[in-house]
Amino acid sequence: MPDVPDISIIVPVYGCDDTLTELYGRVAAAVTRIPATFEIIFVDDRGPGRPWELITYLAQNDSRVKGLKLSKNFGQHCAIMAGVDFSRGNWVVIMDCDLQDRPEEIPRLWAKAQEGHEIVVGRRVERKDNLLKRLSSRLFWWLFVYMTNQESDATQASFGIYSRQVVNTIKTLQEQPRIFPLLVRWAGFQVTPIDIDHAKRPQGKSSYNLRRKVSLAANAIVSYSNKPLKMFIQLGFLMAFIALCFGVYLFMRYFFLNQTITGWTSLMVSLYFLGGILLFGMGVLGIYISRIFEQVKGRPLYIVKQKTPVSGEKNSPL
Secondary structure: OOOOOOEEEEEEEOOOOOOHHHHHHHHHHHHHOOOOOEEEEEEEOOOOOOHHHHHHHHHHHOOOEEEEEEOOOOOHHHHHHHHHHHOOOOEEEEOOOOOOEOHHHHHHHHHHHOOOOOEEEEEEOOOOOOHHHHHHHHHHHHHHHHHHOOOOOOOEEEEEEEEHHHHHHHHHOOOOOOOHHHHHHHHOOOEEEEEEOEOOOOOOOOOOOHHHHHHHHHHHHHHHOOHHHHHHHHHHHHHHHHHHHHHHHHHHHHHHOOOOOOOHHHHHHHHHHHHHHHHHHHHHHHHHHHHHHHHHHOOOOOOEEEEOOOOOOOOOEO
């Protein structure tokens, strides 16, 4: 049985051909300063480029490097869970592959964790992203906090160190979809933030375009709150009350003031407005039903197509 490492560093990989080798070197150099035994788990989420070739090469030259190749693109957080399930370390570090999460911050996360904290996450005081990405991130977290009534911080993401107890607890949660930092917050563990430097993206642009961000926001809100359904109940009650008051007003005008009520245009506008509200509400309800459908199918979060071999093995499909 191989020795259990002190730290498992999980890196979901989507593309990042230009940064992967540098990331490996900087992670290895940073963790060596602690000192602690470690493993680096790269999870190829089947993005563009040839990251699997680079991961295989790194694994062949350093036994501390492990690689998982998923069968298709399952998404960042499914890739994180694949790495979490595969990890063996007493502590787990999660970071992105684009070098915006600086490997040099890992010793600081480790040192803070050794003070008795179960979770230590990096707080990006000054994000080195463009204005649109910063605004969309703040909008996402504001909307999430409003819809779920959970405390959250837009400056914190997944980059942090998590104890084995926390990781094992998250692994027991079988819901879909899983969003790792939100599951950690839901589980109720105390999160300790520390200020870190957030680096500029050295190559390319983020894969989280507007469509992906909207999808992530919808998944997060539907998975962690039923407030949208309650809001439509309140909206329905309010509209029914307004309609009742308006009906009493028209009744009084017709029978007591002898005024004939006209207004085909206003009637049609009201019908289309109510129809739109009803269709939108049915759409929200449909999203919740689709989540139930996905959950009861019981499909796995991810499928591992290939992994880097242990010493003496050939690299072959699982």
